[in-house]
Amino acid sequence: MPLTMKKLAEVFTNKEIGLTQGHRMCPGCGAPITVKIALMTAKALGYEPVIGFATGCMEVSSTIYPYTSWSVPYIHNAFENVAATISGVETAYRALKKAGKLPSDKKYAFFAFGGDGGTYDIGLQSLSGAIERGHKFIYILYDNEGYMNTGNQRSGATPPGADTTTAPVGKKIPGKVQLKKNIVEIVAGHEHVYAATATIGEPMDLMTKVEKALSFEGPSFIATLSPCVRFWRVSEDKTIDITKLAVQTKYWPLYEVDRGVYKVTRKPSSFKPVSEFIKIQERFRLLLQSPDAEEVINEIQNYVDRRWERLLALEEATKDKPIR
Amino acid sequence: MIKTHREAITGAQAAAYAMKQIEPDVVAAYPITPQTPIVEYFAKYVADGVVRTEMIPVESEHSAMSAVVGAAAAGARAMTATSANGLALMHEIVYIAASMRLPVVMPVVNRALSGPINIHCDHSDTMAERDSGWIQLFCEDSQEVYDLILMAVRLAEHEQVRLPVMVNQDGFIISHGVEPVELLPDDVVKKFVGELKPLYPLLDTEHPVTYGPLDLYDYYFEHKRQQIEAMKNVFKVFPSIIEEFYQISGRKYNFVEPYKIDDAQYVMVALGSTNGTIKYVVDKLREQGKKVGLLKIWMFRPFPKAEIQRLLTGRKAVVILDRSASFGAEAPLYEAIKSSLYDVASRPLLGSFVYGLGGRDINPELIEFAFEKAMKHELVTDQELYLGLRE
Ligand SMILES: Cc1ncc(C[n+]2csc(CCOP(=O)(O)OP(=O)(O)O)c2C)c(N)n1
Ligand code: SF4
Ligand SMILES: [Mg+2]
Secondary structure (H helix, E strand, O other): OOOOHHHHHHHOOOOOOOEOOOOOOOOOOHHHHHHHHHHHHHHHOOOEEEEEEOOOHHHHHHOEOOOOOEOOOEEEOOOOOHHHHHHHHHHHHHHHHHOOOOOOOOOEEEEEEEEHHHHHHOOHHHHHHHHHHOOOOEEEEEEOOOEOOOOOEOOOOOOOOOOOOOOOEOOOOEOOOOOOOOHHHHHHOOOOOEEEEEEOOOHHHHHHHHHHHHHOOOOEEEEEEOOOHHHHOOOOOOHHHHHHHHHHOOOOOOEEEEOOEEEEOOOOOOOOOHHHHHHOOHHHHHHHHOOOHHHHHHHHHHHHHHHHHHHHHHHHHHOOOOOO | OOOOEEEEEOHHHHHHHHHHHHOOOEEEOOOOOOOHHHHHHHHHHHHOOOOOOEEEOOOOHHHHHHHHHHHHHHOOOEEOOEOHHHHHHHHHHHHHHHHOOOOOEEEEEEOOOOOOOOOOOOOHHHHOOOOOOOEEEEOOOHHHHHHHHHHHHHHHHOOOOOOOEEEEEEOOOOOOOOEEEEEOOHHHHHHHHOOOOOOOOOOOOOOOOEEOOEOOOOOHHHHHHHHHHHHHHHHHHHHHHHHHHHHHHOOOOOOEEEEOOOOOOEEEEEEOOHHHHHHHHHHHHHHOOOOEEEEEEOEEEOOOHHHHHHHHOOOOEEEEEEOOOOOOOOOHHHHHHHHHHHHOOOOOEEEEEEEOHHHOOOOHHHHHHHHHHHHOOOOOOOOEEEEOOOO
C-alpha cells in the first residue's frame, strides 16, 4: 500500500518528523516543506534518517548554536561537499555493520540535502563523484533558483530574466541571460542512478519518488522546486500554488529517469502559458518592464515546450530499455 | 622484548603498512605524487582482503577529507593521505575536521606547493596548514614514519585531545627511499592502537546529534578556546603514549630529539629527513673537536616551547633550517624558535637558513657551511640566508 497523506498525518500526530519547530526559515519557505515530506516518508516506512546538509539558507537557519531543529542525526560540513560527506557516513555504516558494531535490524536512510548553488554549481563534482561510486544515498536538491542565503545571487539554476544581485536587470542587460542548467540530465548521465524531479505542490508524487529512492539499490537524486518566497518576491501563502503552476506551465515537468528509463509522472490535460508562472513573481518585475520582456518570455516558452516534447519522446524511446 | 621483523621498504610502504595494521574502518584517498604509492599499496591490501577497511576512491582530495569527516563523525576510524596540491585542495575541510574534534590520522608526503608546479620535497604544503588545528609530526626516516603513524592514532583518539594528526614525511627522500624498518607483529599493533571509542557518533540514532552548526560571535570563540586547550593537553598525554610505545618497540620518542647536545655550543634545528644529514655532519665536526649538536623537531604543532627553551638556553648560537619560506616574514621554524627564546635566561645568537625548496638538494657541505657561519659568529639575527641557492 503506498503512503497516503492521511497515513502520514496519523503517524506523525505523536511522532517527531526529525525537523522540529524553532527553525528560523521565512514563513512560507519551500525548503523545510520539502525536507519534512522526505523525512516523513522515510520514517513512515521504518527508516532511520541520517542527514547531511550543504551550507545554505536552510542549514544556517536550522542550527544556530546552541540550538538545533534536528531531532535526527545531522551533519553539515561545508557548501560544496555534502555528497562526499554523506558518502563517508554511508561507507562508515557499511564498515561498522560488517564489523558487527551496529544493530543489524536497523534500516538507515542516508539523505543529502543541498540548495541549487550547492548542487548545480559548487557541489557538482562532489555529487558526481558520490553517484559514480554508487553509494546508497538520496540526494535531495531544494532548488530555489539562486543563492538565497547570501542575498539572492545568480546560480546555474536561476532562470533567464530573474533579477539577482549578480545578474541584475540593468539598462543594457535584462538580468540573467542563460537558461537553467539541466541538472537531472547531468545526474541521469551517471546511468546507475534513480533521478527525478518533484515539487511540494504535488506531494504524492514527491512521496512516491522518495519511496522509490529509498528502495533503489544505489544512489538517487530528486530535484525539487522549492520556492524562496523572500527573493522570488511572492507572498508567503503562495508557495504551494506557485509550484503547482510550475507543473501546469511545463516550467517544472514531473518525471523520473530510472537507469535510463524515462517516465513522465504527471501529464496535465491542459497547460497554461509560462508567462502565468513568471508574472506572479516580483523577481521578474523589472524584466517585465523592460523592452526585452517578450523576447525572454518567448525564449522560456519555446524551451519548456521543446523540453516537454523531448521528454515524451524519451519516455517512448526508452520504455523497457534500462541502460544498466 | 617483542620480536619484530626487519624489512627494507620505502617511507610510503611504511605508511601503508602501518595503516594496514591499524586497519581503519574507512580510508578515502586520492593519488598525488609522491603520496601515490601509499594509496596504491593500501588499495592492494583492500583488494586482496588483507584488511576489512572500506576504501572510498574519491574524485578529489577535497572529497577525500570531506568523506573522512563524514566517516569519522559517523563513528568510524577514518584515514587519508596526501601531498602538496592535494593538501591545499583539502584546506577548507582540514580546518573543519579539527573544529569537529575528529581524531583522523593523515600521512602527508611533503612536496612543494605550486606554483610553479614541482613534485619534489619541501615543507610549504604542511606549513600552509600550520594553524589549522591539526597536530603536526615530522619524520626523519621510514622507521619514524611507521612508528609515528601508530602513535598518532593513540594521540588523536585520546579523550583529552580528540584532534586530527598529520604525520609528515619528506617526498621522495623518505617516501621513495628504501631503508630497513623494524615492523611490529600485527597483534601487538592492534593491542597498542586499541579500538576507537566513538564520541557522539552520527549512526547512534537513539542519541541524535547535530554536527557543524552555525556558531556565531556568542559561542565560536569559546569553541576555539577548547581547541587551544585540547592542543595543550597533547603535552600532558604524549609522554605516556611514547612510553608505552617504547615498551613494545624499544624505540624512544619525544617532542624533540637532542643529538650530541649536552655540551654543544652551536646547535642546529631542523625538521624531517635533513636531520639525518645533520647528524652525519655533527659526528664529523665532533671528531674535529667542535662543540656542535642537533635539535630535531618531531612535533611542530603543538610547538614544544618548554623543551626548546630548556635545551637551547645558554648556547652560543643556534642555526635554524627551514624547508619553506614565509614571503615577507620569517621562515616558520625560525620564527617559532626565535619567539620561544624570548624569555630564556641566556639567549643564543640566531641564524636563519632556508634550504631545499622544490627539492633542491641539501648536502653535508652546505650544512657544514651553516655550522661554520655559526662558529665564526657570522650570524645576524633575522638575516635570512639560503643554502644551495644561486644568487
Ligand atoms: C566555499 C564557499 N563559497 C561561498 C560560500 C558562501 N555561500 C554560503 S551559502 C551560499 C549560497 C547557497 O546557495 P544555495 O546552495 O542555492 O542555497 P540557498 O541559500 O539558496 O538555500 C554561498 C554562496 C561558502 N559558504 N563556501
Ligand atoms: S530567504 Fe528564501 S530560501 Fe531563505 S528561508 Fe527565506 S524563503 Fe527560504
Ligand atoms: Mg538556492
